[in-house]
Amino acid sequence: MSEVGTKEAIETTNPSTGRSLDHYEYMTKEEVIESISKCHQAFKTWKEVTPEKRAEVIKAIGIELVNAKEELAQLMTDEMGKTLKQSRQEVDLCAAICKYTAEIGPKELKTEERDMVNGERGRVSYAPVGVIYGIQPWNYPSYQVVRYSIANLMAGNSVLLKHASNVTGTGKLLERIYSKAGIPAGLFTTLVISHDQSDEVIKNKLVRGVTLTGSPEAGRNIGQKATAELKKTVLELGSNDAYLVFEDADIDLAVKACVMGRIYNNGETCIAAKRFIVVEKVYEEFREKFVKSMREVNMGDPNNETTELGPMAREDLRDDIHEQVLKSVERGAEIACGGKMPDGEGFYYPATVLENVQPGQPAYEDEFFGPVASLIKAKDNEDAMRIANDSHFGLGGGIFSKDEEAAIEMAERHFDTGMVFINSFGLADPAMPFGGVKNSGYGREHGGFGLKEFVNIKSVMKR
Template identity: 65%
Template sequence: MKEREIKGGFRTINPATEEVVQEYTYMTDAEVENAVEKCHQAFENWRHTSLENRSKVIKAIGQVLMNRREEFATLMTQEMGKVIKHGFQEVKLCASLCEHTATQGMKDLADDERELPNGGKGVVTYSPTGLIYGIQPWNFPCYQAIRYAIVNLMAGNGVLLKHAENCTGSGLFLKEVFEEAGLPKDLFTVLIIDHKQSNAVIENNYVRGVTLTGSDGAGRVVAQVAAKALKKTVLELGSNDAYLVLDDADIDLAVETCVTGRTYNNGETCVAAKRFVVVESIYEEFKNAFVKKMEAVKTGDPMKKETAMGPIARADLREKLHNQVEESVKQGAEILTGGKMPSGKGFYYPSTVLANITKGQPAYDDELFGPVASLIKAKDNEDAMRIANDSRFGLGGGIFSKDEDKAFKLAQNHFDTGMVFINSFGLAQPNMPFGGVKDSGHGREHGGFGIKEFVNIKSVMRLK
């Protein structure tokens, strides 16, 4: 395996072949300052561009993404091991986000006229604020960057991106796509920088907001730096989402959906199903079917269309995942399938199911970022909800029940998490808010909320 770090920079490594994809050099501090300055200059012009013209560019970005989807999907697979079919799905989702934002953003950002109590006139306007700095992870190289960048560009802001090192190529590819679609040069700027330089970017006066998707540890560091500089943050910090299988669940549907929820994108998804809380009366039936289906997941070359699951994105991430499994076993967890570190080339890890999960084990308390499922037995439906909420995280979750009305009420009134899927698993919907509570962060993206996170909601009034 090639080392990732090199003098003054780093290499990106194909996790399936362990071959070098590309080498990059960190920008100098002066280059970073210059890049931020140029982005600000581009913003000063863009902020006065009409919503109609911004919308046209955003739509065009979606079209160029689709035109270059094969090229982009291949690059994502090379950089982080995503199976090629999931790469195509990701690009398609991002194109739909562009279309939705270009259309709905016109309505979300339109001036809101209000009659004042004394008969005067008021206008609420959503004004651009400046540069929005995004620190983004590697698991969805296209989506994570598009998610915050598109709405902020539509809102009239400039955008800075520090992508995960192993997806640097994807960040630069997006810059090409944006400018090919007609976005002004430098308005979307990719920064190839280290953590110390990143802190300086947060403190830069041109930067008006910071958004991070990553671990809760990274979120604390970024939030602290931003708070000292009085910068607003939006943080999406992962989770150990619980999927509840209640006593009246359709077990076949639950098993099929839960396996997909745990193994999609190689199991490396913040909002993936991770803890499976199953009511005792149906536990054995679910367990047997779930283990059998997890064992059948086809792992292999991510470039082949028939492959269901590729490698873990990096060697160190696979090592961390395996250590979490081993530590859980030391504390009493039982491996029902998988759990062994494979030999051979590539950072592969088998689909794994752990049982006898108790509080204090990594499989109960922490986020296992890979295809490892934690199977937890609950006494009844009420106990299942208690276990689901017994977490410092709260990003997503799921409920399986044939009584859909009951499931919706449980989700609305009792599930302490940001998103809940009923009898289904999904990633993101353009018209529904995305984000979490507790250690999963704060702020929202999508659903008309994300586009207003970093605008100046300005009151303009004429009092009578």
């Protein structure tokens, strides 16, 4: 993103063509301060609204998201390249989050009566704290915003958004959708700002919490800045999720799910399937079918219904992942399919499989944020789990096995991640907690947990 002083506006680009989409002027310092102040003033009114009344507004936001579905889906596809079908699915998920949050919010936030050890009675309340600042990425331009903002609005907080520059249009459209649903003016505000301006937002005394979805590097940077101001953070960072194929797995099912898990959202998903750890007994069968399916993935215009893989979101991101592929090959990995930069306009990169993946290679150690799969052979089920946990990350993962009870037990006892999928590839579900461990961050969203990340859990005790 360009900084203020070198360029006066953000320029968004269509990754399918490489052509300019729109320009958005940066806000001035004074405009940012005024926006924060208005957001805080809106909070002071909103916190007095009952959870039941807030829930009605949250429901209305969900309805307006559905009403704007085609406009919002098309804009997301134009700005970051996901297939139009998947953009529509993203809007549906956003609406489902609103519905679920509105249903559970009043109950989750209800003051609790407790018996104290000394025989007296106490109360635990969940009080909103103020302005919550969200720094969000481009890969799910609506979902990432809805995920943190709806929970915080339900909790009684107000929300600021700094969206990734290449999806600025989506951030502005979401602000209009929320406004149309009837939230108070200033309660949800999209800031069009630079990184330096963002640092000043974190320092602003009216901002009470910071949540970021991004890379581990961004997490360390923002986490340090927020901690210096003694402000709580929730960080949802990257990962190189492992999907384990055990010797008793349904191989056809595993192949189908693993291909989808690698190419969904053009492979640009923090919780995507990235490392495929297959036990020796079924390795060759899985490899043959997996490589064949990846080779046959239909890459093209994301607006076409038959397209399975669109372009990467930015040219630099495509360059980065190709460099990761080349470095992995230099260190002993082999390309089973893909791995070549295509000609023509747009930022396309083919579905790629790397095999002979070993420690010390980017394909083993790092996150591939694009349609590149790492294929790893394990001796047995226990060895597969060892390799899966041999990672700096811990967001999600999966296990394929016909013995589902044993797979569930292994997931619960041994898989060092925040989420595990059994015999499937999954994304987010509003009813289930979302978040990770290790370099994948900390804190939880969804499942009611996100409602309490930025509230004052207050004890009121009486004699």
